[in-house]
Amino acid sequence: MDEPLLTIEDLAVxxxxxxxxxxAVDGVFLDVRPxxxxxxxxxxxxxxxxTAMSVLGLIKRPGRITRGRIAFRGRNLLELSPRALRAxxxxxxxMVFQDPMTALNPVVPVGRQIAEAVRLHRRGLGxxxxxxRVLALLASVGVPNPExxxxxxxxxxxxxxxxxxxxxxxxANEPALLIADEPTTALDxxxxxxxxDLLRSARERSGAAAILITHDLGVIAELxxxxxxxxxxxxxxTGDVHAVFDAPRHPYTRGLMASRPRLESSPGxxxxxxxxxxxxxxxPSGCPFHPRCPIAGDREPCxxxxxxxxxxxxxxxxxxxxxxxxx
Amino acid sequence: MLTYxxxxxxxxxxxxxxxxxxxxxxxxAAPGDPVRMMVNPEQLAAGGPxxxxxxxxxxxxxxxxxxxxxxxxxxxxxxxxxxxxxSRRPVVAVLGERIGPTVLLMGTALLLGLLVAVPAGxxxxxxRNSAADYVSAVVGLxxxxxxxxxLGIAAIYVFSLTLGWFPSSGMTTPGDGGGADVLAHLVxxxxxxxxSIAGPFMRYVRGGLIAELGxxxxxxxxxxxxxxxxxxLRHALRNALIPxxxxxxxxxxxxxxxxxxxxxxxxxxxxxxxxISSIGQLDYPVVIGFAxxxxxxxxxxxxxxxxxxxxxxxxxxxx
Numbered sequence: 001m002d003e004p005l006l007t008i009e010d011l012a013v014x015x016x017x018x019x020x021x022x023x024a025v026d027g028v029f030l031d032v033r034p035x036x037x038x039x040x041x042x043x044x045x046x047x048x049x050x051t052a053m054s055v056l057g058l059i060k061r062p063g064r065i066t067r068g069r070i071a072f073r074g075r076n077l078l079e080l081s082p083r084a085l086r087a088x089x090x091x092x093x094x095m096v097f098q099d100p101m102t103a104l105n106p107v108v109p110v111g112r113q114i115a116e117a118v119r120l121h122r123r124g125l126g127x128x129x130x131x132x133r134v135l136a137l138l139a140s141v142g143v144p145n146p147e148x149x150x151x152x153x154x155x156x157x158x159x160x161x162x163x164x165x166x167x168x169x170x171x172a173n174e175p176a177l178l179i180a181d182e183p184t185t186a187l188d189x190x191x192x193x194x195x196x197d198l199l200r201s202a203r204e205r206s207g208a209a210a211i212l213i214t215h216d217l218g219v220i221a222e223l224x225x226x227x228x229x230x231x232x233x234x235x236x237x238t239g240d241v242h243a244v245f246d247a248p249r250h251p252y253t254r255g256l257m258a259s260r261p262r263l264e265s266s267p268g269x270x271x272x273x274x275x276x277x278x279x280x281x282x283x284p285s286g287c288p289f290h291p292r293c294p295i296a297g298d299r300e301p302c303x304x305x306x307x308x309x310x311x312x313x314x315x316x317x318x319x320x321x322x323x324x325x326x327x
Numbered sequence: 328m329l330t331y332x333x334x335x336x337x338x339x340x341x342x343x344x345x346x347x348x349x350x351x352x353x354x355x356a357a358p359g360d361p362v363r364m365m366v367n368p369e370q371l372a373a374g375g376p377x378x379x380x381x382x383x384x385x386x387x388x389x390x391x392x393x394x395x396x397x398x399x400x401x402x403x404x405x406x407x408x409x410x411x412x413x414s415r416r417p418v419v420a421v422l423g424e425r426i427g428p429t430v431l432l433m434g435t436a437l438l439l440g441l442l443v444a445v446p447a448g449x450x451x452x453x454x455r456n457s458a459a460d461y462v463s464a465v466v467g468l469x470x471x472x473x474x475x476x477x478l479g480i481a482a483i484y485v486f487s488l489t490l491g492w493f494p495s496s497g498m499t500t501p502g503d504g505g506g507a508d509v510l511a512h513l514v515x516x517x518x519x520x521x522x523s524i525a526g527p528f529m530r531y532v533r534g535g536l537i538a539e540l541g542x543x544x545x546x547x548x549x550x551x552x553x554x555x556x557x558x559x560l561r562h563a564l565r566n567a568l569i570p571x572x573x574x575x576x577x578x579x580x581x582x583x584x585x586x587x588x589x590x591x592x593x594x595x596x597x598x599x600x601x602x603i604s605s606i607g608q609l610d611y612p613v614v615i616g617f618a619x620x621x622x623x624x625x626x627x628x629x630x631x632x633x634x635x636x637x638x639x640x641x642x643x644x645x646x
Contacts, residue, residue: 056550083554090552097550102543105562107569107641117551153641169551 004071005209006032006055006177011068012233013050013059022280024050024063026233029309030211032177037203037210039224039241041217041256043277047233048213049098052179055211056095057085072177091121094170096199098182100162104154110165111150114138117172137168140205141198160191164198171202178203178210184219196223217260221245226315229253232278232288235309239316249318249326251293287321295322331645332634339626343619347403350618351396354611362386399615408619409612413605418616422598426620428498429590429597433582435513436520437575443525448532449564455537463533467526475523475585479592482515496594516593520585524578531574535567542566569639576632580625 013025025047032038040048053059055070057077070077072093077085097103105113114134119125125133131150138146141164154162163183170178183199184192200223203210212224220227221241228238229252237250248254255273275292278284284291286303296302301321309317312327320326362371362382371378383389387398402409408418447467451460470478487495494500498512539545540563548558587599594600598617605613637643 058546058549086552086554088552089550095550097543097547099543103547105544105548105566107566107639108562113547116548116553120552155642166547169547 004031005034005073007071009069011051011054011070012066013054013063014066015063020281023233024280028235030228030235032209032211035207035209036226037212037224039220039227040211040213040230041215041220041227042230043215045277045280046230048230049181052181052211052213055179056089056093090117091173092175093177093179094175096166096170096180096183099186100159100166101186103166104162106154109151109153110157114165114169114172117169121173137172141168141202159187160195163187163195167198167202171206174206175208178208180210181213217256232283233280237318239313243313243316249312249323250320251295252289295325328645335630342626343622346622347400347619348396350615351399354615355392408616411610411613413608413610418612421613422616422620425596425598425601428595429586429599432517432520432595432597433586435517437582439517439521440524440528443521444528445532448529449536451533452536452540453559463529467529470522471526475519476588476592478519479589482519486515498596516589516595520589523585524582528574531571532567535570536563539563539567572635572639573632576628579628583621
């Protein structure tokens with residue numbers, strides 16, 4: 001098996017707030033191998049985005065990474081100097097954000113914003129060469145008439161076109177790792193499939209590995225090789241997409257799968273996981289899922305001890321005290 | 328864009344007409360008799376009531392107000408705002424020679440104010456809740472709270488009378504009047520006027536920049552690998568300064584009001600000084616001329632704000 005390209009070990013991120021310390025991420029482990037697509041799913045507030053931001057060192061004060069290691073190509077990104085980290089950002093690791101409406105600078109032409117990404121990492125490149133590169137990038141993500149689109153401002157682009165431009169920007173320096181944080185959530189449903197296709201083909205062309213953050217299990221099934229399910233700041237189940245989806249070994253994953261609306265289910269019959277995501281200010285004791293868990297009941301270990309990940313198959317782990325009951 | 332400007336100018340002309348009627352009526356309603364002010368007291372005493380009546384008729388003061396307004400308007404449109412009751416020179420000429428010094432004072436103050444406010448506001452935003460932020464907030468609030476004429480008097484005491492660094496009044500030294508001389512006279516009033524606007528401008532820059540620094544596109548720029556100076560100057564500040572255009576234009580009348588007060592303190596030969604003395608002497612034509620000047624200035628500044636905003640922000644298009 002390949003050496004991992006990216007290894008996240010025991011990552012913890014905290015945000016002090018007026019009400020107390022929010023443990024947004026609390027002990028995340030995640031591996032990404034070269035060329036592999038890892039899907040990260042979970043409810044809002046499960047720590048998906050914060051984990052992604054941590055990789056690029058984009059956690060804003062007063063948020064702070066308090067623990068862990070993020071190894072990328074043998075270097076711990078958390079220990080890099082700001083300058084060295086900037087050399088990685090946008091070059092070896094690039095990111096596509098959720099909302100293309102606000103992710104572009106409104107007063108700078110789109111072409112120049114992509115050109116900035118090129119120029120920042122290829123200092124020697126001349127004006128004309130940068131421009132040609134940007135035009136080629138725009139064409140490669142299916143933006144029609146790149147010459148004219150180069151000069152246009154973000155508000156002259158539609159939502160889907162903006163996300164295409166964002167993908168062009170991310171692919172500008174052929175990154176080894178692409179992080180896409182809910183890249184289609186803010187788009188019209190009709191556009192989502194196009195953008196996902198584009199993301200897939202852009203990734204396949206460049207051979208980049210990818211972390212795909214989403215709460216859409218369908219997207220994961222389509223695009224990802226492996227999946228990591230997050231809950232309350234931790235990865236609760238991870239493994240090959242087929243293994244996890246065919247035989248989920250964590251009650252939360254089961255709940256997620258069950259709550260997907262299906263065509264065959266009768267109208268009005270939406271299945272939901274009871275309760276709501278836990279407060280990260282005061283997480284429940286023991287397993288953070290136990291208050292909502294269908295199998296925990298009133299059992300002692302669920303209430304008192306936090307389950308550690310256990311292997312339940314090749315590369316398939318789950319953090320549940322009673323995962324055998326789900327086999 | 329051009330049609331927009333033309334339409335706005337049309338609207339402005341209508342507004343100006345309304346203002347002219349208002350100003351004309353208000354000034355006519357003011358107490359005091361211009362004849363008594365114009366004619367020298369001995370003649371007045373010798374001539375008696377008949378003389379006053381004759382003078383009133385001569386000056387057209389007996390005509391109905393409506394007639395007087397239209398006569399005044401017709402003349403005004405040809406650039407004739409009448410004659411000053413006091414100096415007997417054309418109002419346009421009297422005002423004209425005062426515009427230069429006032430514009431020089433206001434322009435210098437605006438420039439100085441921005442040179443202080445933009446860097447200070449930027450620093451306060453980047454280092455928010457630091458000592459620098461608190462100090463600039465306190466100083467900013469202090470200069471807003473203390474009236475500028477008081478600061479003017481204090482500055483004259485310290486820098487002119489005690490230290491002797493700068494002249495205390497006027498625009499030139501008799502017999503000199505070179506650029507350096509004017510500059511030396513300009514320093515104190517311009518600096519104090521600049522302070523009065525630098526306070527609020529700095530707060531606007533700070534607030535705007537903090538909002539922009541939290542925007543998603545800033546995160547995008549950082550994710551590209553852009554360094555802090557580039558993120559701050561090329562991305563955040565560029566966006567934060569756009570609303571400042573409007574703020575500056577809104578502050579121009581306030582700047583003029585500040586200049587009026589400071590021109591008194593520093594005997595700066597500008598429009599403010601002229602306006603105050605004309606009001607005291609019931610010199611109606613000059614007062615009306617001054618009021619119209621302010622009206623035109625405010626209207627043009629509003630128009631300029633819209634046009635400049637559209638030029639600076641590609642999302643705005645004027646139709």
